[in-house]
Amino acid sequence: MTEYIWFVRASSPSRGHSDGSGVAVRLQHIGQPLSAKTFLLTCGHVIRGNSADGRCGEGPVFPQIQAWAPGSGFNERQAKTMSVCSATTAGYRETPAQEAANAASDWVLLEFADSQSAVAAPAVSGWANTTSDGPYRIIGYPGGENSFQRGIVTPMVSPELFHVRDSFHGVLRLTGTATRPGISGGGIFTESQAFAGLHRAREDAILQVHAVLAFHIRSRLFELGREVVIPQTIATSSCGTAEPQWKQSSSELDSLNENDLMALAAVVLDARNAQNAHGSLGISLSDGSRELEVLPQKEWPAAVVNRLTHALEMVTIYERKIQFLKKKQEGPAGVAIDFSGEIEQKLREQAGEVEQIRIQLKSLIRFRT
Numbered sequence: 001m002t003e004y005i006w007f008v009r010a011s012s013p014s015r016g017h018s019d020g021s022g023v024a025v026r027l028q029h030i031g032q033p034l035s036a037k038t039f040l041l042t043c044g045h046v047i048r049g050n051s052a053d054g055r056c057g058e059g060p061v062f063p064q065i066q067a068w069a070p071g072s073g074f075n076e077r078q079a080k081t082m083s084v085c086s087a088t089t090a091g092y093r094e095t096p097a098q099e100a101a102n103a104a105s106d107w108v109l110l111e112f113a114d115s116q117s118a119v120a121a122p123a124v125s126g127w128a129n130t131t132s133d134g135p136y137r138i139i140g141y142p143g144g145e146n147s148f149q150r151g152i153v154t155p156m157v158s159p160e161l162f163h164v165r166d167s168f169h170g171v172l173r174l175t176g177t178a179t180r181p182g183i184s185g186g187g188i189f190t191e192s193q194a195f196a197g198l199h200r201a202r203e204d205a206i207l208q209v210h211a212v213l214a215f216h217i218r219s220r221l222f223e224l225g226r227e228v229v230i231p232q233t234i235a236t237s238s239c240g241t242a243e244p245q246w247k248q249s250s251s252e253l254d255s256l257n258e259n260d261l262m263a264l265a266a267v268v269l270d271a272r273n274a275q276n277a278h279g280s281l282g283i284s285l286s287d288g289s290r291e292l293e294v295l296p297q298k299e300w301p302a303a304v305v306n307r308l309t310h311a312l313e314m315v316t317i318y319e320r321k322i323q324f325l326k327k328k329q330e331g332p333a334g335v336a337i338d339f340s341g342e343i344e345q346k347l348r349e350q351a352g353e354v355e356q357i358r359i360q361l362k363s364l365i366r367f368r369t
Helices: 115-120 214-223 250-254 258-273 302-330 340-361
Strands: 005-012 016-029 037-042 064-068 080-084 108-112 137-140 164-168 171-174 187-189 195-199 210-213 226-228 279-285 288-294 365-367
Touching: 005 037, 016 137, 016 195, 037 115, 064 108, 108 115, 195 214, 210 214, 214 226, 214 302, 226 302, 250 340, 258 279, 258 302, 258 340, 302 340
Parallel strands: none
Antiparallel strands: 005 016, 005 064, 016 037, 016 226, 037 108, 064 080, 080 108, 137 187, 164 171, 171 210, 187 195, 195 210, 279 288, 288 365
8 A cells, every 4th residue: 555655745945845645546537548647646735835824734835746656765856746636726826714624625636747657656446435434544654754764755554543533524533643744645544455535634633633535535526527547457348448248137226226226336336445346245135135246346347436436425415415405494493494496406316326326236236046
């Protein structure tokens, strides 16, 4: 996992510098495999200076951003020039106070100026799709350049295991305090080595225990037109597009209700992130226990996996919005407020995502009879 964690420095001749960590991820424009390349994910405050009123990490973006690969020498010759990917930044202005308070927004995508690094740099091999209780490991550069032995960029793996305190709206709060400012933007990984989030450690005690969920970042990237590429060998046709060797007959999945589909999708994706999605899996559904046959992992089309992951999260998001509107509709002191139109719209959108789950699963599994 350490091979995916870069050291990041943003600087300005007049404003000093800010250090942090970055996680190498591989992305492509949706449905365009030839556009795939490696980027770095880091926390937004890592690349920003102080605001005019002194708020740390909430000022304008530093004009120079550099990154060093793990194992490289910490010198200018081996530094890679980075830029902020235009799809994920609202500009180089200061961060408004209300935006800075949203922990789930404290991430940014950095792009390599060097085309060779963008093509060849290794990236995380699995993304966590759900929040577990842990334990997690955090990898980054807690001591900054002072921790480099003999000038070699060396990421540190946290000696402490972290468990979840709670999670809400894209933010993960962990137990434990063994983090320092240089690990901002460091990777949080499950025991099965799936990328689970970005650590947001800062001198500020409130931010010190927060992280941005990888699942949340992945969904926002999808909305911005980019999807995650999991490095793997994919069976291709003569035209170069991913093709499963077989497809599920529709009748089995068409009969499943929403809860069963959600449970099924979660089991399949979790098995894939644990790198054991092959052969058969067991699951309890509303009509009893069933056994699934899963397409060999090397043949999983990346576009199918990304769309399934996005649909699974969107169903949950719509459910939260629906429950919020229903509660708001009750109104204060018996005053009724009509949100029936909005609720009906969210229900339709949610149903559309449920159907996407059904459609994508048909490419990956079949029930054993």
